[in-house]
Each structure stands twice: as C-alpha cells, then as structure tokens.
Amino acid sequence: MMKTLIIILTFVLCNTSMAAVCLEVSDESLNEISADYGLVTAEWSAMIQNQCDSPYDGTLSIRFLDGDDQLLHSATDVIILQANDEQESRRTITIPVKSISEIKRTDVVITERERPL
Numbered sequence: 189m190m191k192t193l194i195i196i197l198t199f200v201l202c203n204t205s206m207a208a209v210c211l212e213v214s215d216e217s218l219n220e221i222s223a224d225y226g227l228v229t230a231e232w233s234a235m236i237q238n239q240c241d242s243p244y245d246g247t248l249s250i251r252f253l254d255g256d257d258q259l260l261h262s263a264t265d266v267i268i269l270q271a272n273d274e275q276e277s278r279r280t281i282t283i284p285v286k287s288i289s290e291i292k293r294t295d296v297v298i299t300e301r302e303r304p305l
Contacts, residue, residue: 210240211269211298213248218291221280228288233278234296238269243303245269248277251295252287260287268303 216234223229232252238244245268252261263279 209300210238210242210244210302211246211267211300212237212239213296213298216294216296218252218294220288223285226285227282228285229280229282230288231278231280232263232294233276235274236267236269236277236298237274238272240302241271242305243268243270244300245303246298246300249297249299250279251297252281252283252291253293253295254290255292260291 214235214237216232218230218232221229221231232250236246236248245266248265248267250263250265251259252263254260261281261283263281265277265279267275267277269275
C-alpha cells in the first residue's frame, strides 16, 4: 500500500517551483526505502541541469508540502555543475509514517552562484 502511494506521489511531485535562472530541476521522485517503528525512510531525487555556459553551484531548499501547502518536512542539498552539465541530486529523509502519506508536492528553490572559470 505504502509503495503504491509513493509511486503515485512520484507523478504529483513534479509540481515544482524554482527561482533559479541557470539551474533547473526535473525528474523528481520520492521512494520509500524502509519503514520501522512508525518512521519511514525515503529518498528524494531529481536531475539538476545547468542551462548556462558557465559553471554554477547551487543550494537546493527542498520543501515537502501537504495538500494545503503546509510544510511537513524540509531538506537541503548543495550541487556543483559545470557549464551545460546535469547531475542527480539525492537526499534521504526520515519522517513519521503519517506524514509520508500526506505529502502531495514538493517546492524546490535553488540559490545559485556562478563559479569562477
């Protein structure tokens, strides 16, 4: 049941807002790894693309939201991309079983910085 819910959430999680100019997020997913003692460990992943001709690094602020856009959990990741490159970003989260079923979408904000050549 929980794995079916996670598969459905994979499609819902593609509703992502981004403030970045060069770095873009695509192919988001959230997959359950394990459940024990009322907690779920899950892995969020997404492809991050650098659309610019300069190298960039970015801080990803990932917010896991319910249907009313209330924050259930948050995570942060840092990524470094060469010009016109892409890379997968992954974060493992542990949250209560009840909360994983309430996640309806994610909101990813990227604070990006151009790297010196």
